Amino acid sequence: MFNSPFYWDGTSNIVVSFCYSNSNASNSAATVKTDTYTGTNVAAYSYADNQSAAAVCATVTGSTGGSGGSSTSTTRARTIFNGVIATDITSTYTWEWNPGAISGDTITVNPLVTTTYEVTAFNPVTGCTSLPTQVEVTVLPLPATPTATPSTQCGEGIPTASVSGGTGTFLWYDAATGGNLVQTGGTTFAGSINTTTTWYVAEDDGTCESERAEVVATVNQPDAITATGPASICIGGDINLGVTQTGSNQTYTYTWTASPEAGSGITGSLSGGAQTITPTAAGTYTYNIAGFDAAGPCNVSDQITIVVNELPVITSATGTPEAICNGNQSVLTAESIPAPPSSFTLGTGSSATTSYQSPFYHLYGGLKDQFLIRASELTALGMTAGQITGLGLDFTSGGATYNSFSLAIAPTALTALSSSGLVNTGFTTVYSASSFTTPSATGMSVIDFNTPFIWDGTSNIVIQFCWSNNNGGGTSSHVRYTSGLAYTAHAYYRADNQSPATLCGQTSVTSTSTGRPNFMFVDGGLNLTSSLNWAWNPGGLTGSTVNVTPSVTTTYTVIATDPVTGCSSLPSTVEIEVLPLAANATASSMTTCAGDAVTLNANATGGEPLSYSWSDGTSVVNNTASFVVNPTTTTTYTVTVQDVCLNSVQSSVTVTVNPLPSASIAETGPINLCSPATQVITAVTDVANPEYQWLLNGTEIPAATSATYTVTESGMYSVRITNGDTDCPATSSTIEVNINPLPSAIVMDPVAPEICEGTGVALHAASLGSPTTGVIGTGTVSNSSTSATSPYKGWYGGHKVQF
Incomplete structure (x- = not known):
């Protein structure tokens, strides 16, 4: 039984502590019944030999005096508590405390000396009074009230x-009674003040706190200063910092500092009230100025916060087309896309789905598939808060x-999906179609969203696919997936013969898994084009896209201005080349002989495509840029060139044609002669300065360049006569x-x-024609004189060979 009862408040956990020491090395042990609480330490203990009870019972952890140790356990002695379980009847009694005859079960007393109080309880029902x-x-004496020494200062300081x-x-x-404790310890106040301040200081001896002493620090206000400068600037610009003083009682020296210092334009500190600085990085900076008057001494300070804004960045400026004809139009386009779109692939599994891990598994007529992705997985890929504009899956089969x-995404605080129900709130439908056909080609294929999903950078997300063919099943499409995730990442509902509205409205779960498709997230990047103001010159045109119609080659300059910060970008330029329409008709030969080929060329430039029309003065003879003519008389050819803008230009070229000389042979053929007779043939022409070349069977006869030629062999003869003045030839x-x-x-x-007289003899005359030779055989090997087949074999003195 307890010497003193323990009063339990009915809500707090309690610790029961047993402690003893026999101040020796061992004892006889007693046994008690125990209970074990798996996974929970319900006992802690320490032990030691030859230690006093005071030492053992004071131990919290470790050994005692170098002996023993401490540990914990999941086993606890079975304990029986004896207590009083009854109705609290305190309020039914009348209570009286003495000295003072004070009524009530709870009273507050403020004795000045140690005093013994006794209380009795009177039962008004029975009329009985308790013992x-x-x-x-016990009244402890208070520490002495501290002695205060005031101070006076000028301006800000400790x-x-x-x-x-x-x-x-x-x-x-900060108050004579109650109030807020603003500093613990110290005989002086450690902080800086800039106005007269009163503190109330007590001394605490560890048990009692003394009366408070009033401590006054008087601050004589010096002339105030105000830091001046712009509220914001654009990076690359200067900040003119300044200071104004209210009054003329002080003569200050000034020091500037900045926070943060890096990029602010101030390294360390700058002395002097007026400063021109150039920040090197965009950001928000606080510029502090401290004024000091040594005569006071007085300290004052002020600060100004200045935002240094980034300049807009023009990432591209183009003209389409960049080369035009006079009168045509070009479209100028400028963009500011500081962060282009990028993609992030989640999942490395190489296996193809065979079940509901594919959002296109068609064992049943419809499927609602949900996949959970934790924010930590997305950030591990390098993704940050912003737009998700597409989702890719790695298809292994498709065409269904x-x-x-529909495809939807929702943020969620869930860290795992559950079989208790599908997520049904917070979804943004990012893509929908009355019918969707999976790609036949294998590999990663991206679904571009109709509406981007804005990820906050911290939330987990649920990706939901839903469709219904309202039938009993069909052809499935499969994707590569990752299995065995550390949490339930997949939950789904499937059914046959349900309308899309019914199926996609379901929240019950058919089953769950730890598998999930490999996803590719497409980040839409950061496109600031529409948020900027654009100015093009010359022309004073506005907008990121403008139309221009220059008449000469022109360089356009575009500048983007952020309407929020007022900062303008560096200029970008686009040159639009105006191609003047020009043509210069030329001929491969300006002077030619009748019937010779001459190549004509328009040599045109301008806005393509160009069209051509050639005329010989009588009719159109061609409609290409270059072609071949064979004029027989002097002719002027004129080309008309038209560009895509229907501008046209003409150019002419005259081809002077010289006539061919007449060429004939005075003699007529065929001419038949008996060898060794010869024949002189004579050229006939009408030109005054002819040049001759005789030909036999179409081949020039060497040195046969006279007006006549003596024929000594059979053949077809002609003469080529060239006019020595025009160099035009003609052949007879x-x-x-x-x-x-x-x-x-x-x-x-x-x-x-020889015959006998009176007899006859037959005489025969023959002409055998011209002698000739013939060779039998095609052999090329030369046999030696010792070969058996040589008629001149010399091995022996004689040889006979027959062929």
Whole structure:
């Protein structure tokens, strides 16, 4: 049984502590019944040999006096508590405390000396009074009130006002009673002040706190100063910092500092009231100025916050087209896309889905698939808050169609999906189509969103696919996925023969898994084009896209201005080349001979495509840039060139044509001669300065350049006559000359016949024609004189060979 009862408040946890020491090395042990609480430490203990009870019972952890140790346990002794369980009847009694005859079960007393109070309870129902119970209130003496020493200062600074007294801790308050404790410890106030300030300081000896002493630090206000400068500037610009003084009582020296210092334009500090600085980085900076008057001494300060804004950045400026004809239009376009779109792939699994991890699994007629992605997974990919404009899946099979298809994304605080129900709030529908056909080609394919999803950079997200073909199943499409995630990342509902509205409105879960498709997130980047004001010159045109129609080649300059900060970009330029329409008709030969080929060329430039029309003065002869003519008389050719803007220009070229000389042979053929007879043939022409070249069978005869030529062999003869003044040639018609051989030698048979008188003999004359030779065989190998087949074999003295 307890010597003193423990009063439990009915709500607090409690600790029961047993402690003893026999101041020896061992004892006999007693056994008690225990209970074990798996996973929870319900006991802590320490032990030691040869230590006093005071030492053992004071141990919190570790050994005691170098002996023993401490530990914890999930086993606890079975404990029986004896207590009083009853109705609190305090309020039914009448209570009286003495001395003072004070009524009430709870009273407040303020004795000046140690006093014993006793209380009795009177039961008004029975008229009985309890025996008195006593309690002694010990009154401890207060520490002495601190002694205060005031101070006076000029302007801002750490005051010298102080307190002194005993060895306790000084407590600095902002009120004579109650109030706020503003500093613990110290005989002076440690902070800087700029107005007269009163503190109330007590001394605490660890048990009692003394009366408070008033401590006054008087601040004589110096002339105030005000830091001046712009509220904001654009990076690259200067900041003119200044200071104004209200009054003329002080003569200040000034010091400027900045926070943060890096990029502010101030390194360390600058002396002097007026400063021109150039920040090197965009940001928000606080510029502090401190004024000091040594005569006071007086300290004052002020600060100004200045925003240094980035300049807009023009990432591209183009003209389409960049080359035009006079009168045509070009579209000038400027963009500011500081962060271009990028993509992030989540998941490395290489297996193809065979079940509901594919949002296009068509075992049932419709499917509502949800996939959870934690924010930590997205940030690990390098993603930051902003737009998600597309979602890719790595298809292994496709080509199937899914009706009433929708894709939605929602932020969520869930860290895992549950079989208790699908997520049904907070969704943004990012893509929808009356029918969606998965790609037939394998690999990553991106669904571009109709509406971007704005990720806040910290929330987990749920991606939901839903569709229904309102049937009993069909062809599935499959994607690569990652399985075995550390949490339930997938939940779905599937059903047959449900309308899209019914199926997509379901919140119940068919099943869950730890698998999820490999996703590619497309980040829309940061496109500031529409938020900027654009100015193009010359022309004073406004807008990121403008139309221009220059008449000469012109360089346009564009500047983007942020309407919020007023900062303007560096200029970008676009040159639009105006191609003047021009043509210069030329001929490969300005002077030619009748019938010769001449190439004509328009040599035109201008806004393409160009069209051409050539005329010979009588009719249109061609409609290309270049072509070949064979004029027979002097002719002027004129080309008309038209550009895409229907501008036209003409150019002419005259080809002077010289006539061909007449060329003939006075003699007529065929001419037949008997060898060794010859024939002189004569050229005939009408030109005064002819040049001749005789030809046999179309080939020039060497040195045959006279007006006549003596023919010594058969063939077809012609003469080419060139006008020595114009260099124009003409070739006559051919004539045939045949020089026939005489009959060959006559061979008589017999050669010298002898006959008897009165008898006859037959004489035969023959002409065998021209002698000739013939070769039998095609052999090329030369046999030696020792070969058996050589008729001149010399191995032996004689040889006979027959062929």
